[in-house]
Amino acid sequence: MDRIILHCDLNCFYASVEMLSHEDLRKIPVAVCGDPASRHGIILAKNEPAKKLGVQTAETIWQAKKKCPDLVLLPPHHDLYRQYSRMVNAIYEQYTDLVEPFGIDESWLDVTGSIHLFGGDPKALADKLRERVKREMGLTLSVGVSFNKVFAKLGSDYKKPDATTVISRENWKQLVWPLPVGDLLFVGGAAQKLLHQYGIDTIGALAACRQDMLSSLMGKMGLQLHEYANGLDREPVRSRENREPVKSIGNGTTFPENLTTAEQVHNSIAVLADSVASRLRHAGLYACGIHVTVRDPEFHDRSRQKQLSSPTCLIRDLAAAATELVFALWKPPFPVRMLTVTAIHLLPAEDAYEQMNLFTAALAPNREKQEKLESAMERIRGKYGTGAICFGTTQLENEEDPLA
Template identity: 75%
Template sequence: MERIILHCDLNSFYASVELLSHPDLRQTPVAVCGDPTSRHGIILAKNEPAKRFGVQTAETIWQAKKKCPDLVLLPPHHHLYREYSRKVNDIYGQYTDLVEPFGIDESWLDVTGTLHLFGGDARALADTLRRRMRQELGLTLSVGVSFNKVFAKLGSDYKKPDATTVISPENWREIVWPLPVGDLLYVGGAARKLLGQYGVDTIGQLAACKPDMLEQLMGKMGLQLHSYANGLDADPVRSRFEKEPVKSVGNGTTFPQNLTTRDQVRQGIAMLADSVASRLRHLGLYAGGLQVTVRDPQFRDRSRQTRLSAPTHLIREVTETAMDLTEQIWKPPSPIRALTVTAIHLMEAEDTYEQVDLFGGSAATRQRSEKLEAAMDRIRGKYGSSAIAYGAAAPEKEEDPLP
């Protein structure tokens, strides 16, 4: 049976919610931005008039103001965004129990088994949802209708704002294959650049590639993208009440001042590693690998990742590995604006196994660390997260930057 999947994407969500309180600014270029005083002064969202000036999400405020001097800046209100996201998904839930949020402003709906209750016309149902969003919540919606999740998302991106696009088994090649390869779900900047080096600039060219070549270039992800480009996506739409498997656990922060010394960087990494390791233990998970991302003051990101020879959720081991990865892509005194530490290749306790300790320690040493960090978790659970800190995360005397 052919599936009927909708992907619903709220247009300029943060900005649209803010403008509900500022209707006089609807025709004015408006952007929602972080607080410049805390070094988070980037554009989080913008409305349609701002888009026409070329204002882009994630660029700095001064860059946006250079393009649009009259840009009106509004602070974010994240509690409102969560509230409206819940209201929107409650409306979706009136049409199907298979509603899978994809971020705060997007959701997939599988209406295969319920469409007949609402007239049997998928395009008409999409238009009904768009009308209800405008009338009941004052928001606009773009909807893609297709036979799988990937093409439904392409459809919601195809025409904005406030539009419905149907990508069917009859027309999908005509619509999808001419699109830039970067429009395909999970083709990020690095993958787009890599594929471009081999002359793959459109989704159709990706579909025509030999799978073994893509596997050699990109591993399993290459095979997955090849399937997506050929319309072979069988991923189900999960209920929003169904627990989603945790694929990674990460934490990142922008520092009040740039880090320039090893001690500063180590303290920052230890703080992030403490958070990541604690969350892993809370979830009953172990990291089979780690990834570190370093951001410089020009907002350039560099990342490294590695597999661990022994799974871990211990602060010391996460800290040491993260520091090693960082030193592969950073040398002092180059300034670091932000750091992110992410645990990847997660597994549950029963899937872990004993190997030679990556850090040269004994089983007894790891046992003591397990008991120590479990005790820390209990203290934090009773007295708060700031009640106790791991030694590596404690402030140290700052060294002078290297010449």
């Protein structure tokens, strides 16, 4: 028996949420964007009138304004978007316990085991969900209905806004194979360019490729994409209790002005490491590795990663490792536009034991004190706000005793 998978995609989500409190702007071009003064000046979302004028997500504000001089720009309200996302997913969970969010505005639903409770017609259920979200939330959905996750997502993208598309066993080749290969899940810009060099521009052409050719070009990913193109995706919809473990936790920032000195870069790494360590503790995870990315004003990225000597969630350890990697990639006064620090190879706290030796055993009490200190900082921040307390960068530099 085939599965029945729905992919629900909230249309123009950020902009649609903003329109709920800006009814007067609903019929004119509007975009939600980052702060131009902080150089986060890209389009995060746009409404339908802006979309019709060619405004695209992720393009710069000046590019969007060139297409649409009268474009109204609104700042983002991420807490509000998360709130609406939770409310919409709560509606989905009334129809199945197998709901898997894919970003803040998309979710897969596996209704195979519950469809009989709602009339037995997958398209009718998708239409009911669209009507209910519109009535209760004021937001519109596009829904794809299919027998696997990849085709369900293709269905939600096939017709927008506020539409249901069914990709079935009977029609999937007619609907899917003529589509551009870039429409397939996980075929990004680089993969698209590579495939184009070999005349593979549609999903059908990808499906017809020899597997050994794709394997030599793209490794395991090539074989996976070949399965997707041939309707062979078997990936389950994962419930809240059965999510894949978190593989990395990172934080990056684009600076209002380029960094050019060692002190500026060092201080920025310390702030990013603080954020990453906090998120690790909240998730109950320890990092066994660190990854950094340095971006210059021409948007060229350089990255490096390393294994840590022992699992950690300490600001000091993360900052020290990240600093070592960044300064191996960068030398002042070369300008830095953006930095990213990411904790990788994560372990649950109960598995993050450390193999002691004669030299590391002496440092264990200090590590324990540091963990207690950082946990106390988290409690203060939870009560008084994230800016209530932070480490000085000089303390992060003190490797022998972080409490000195």
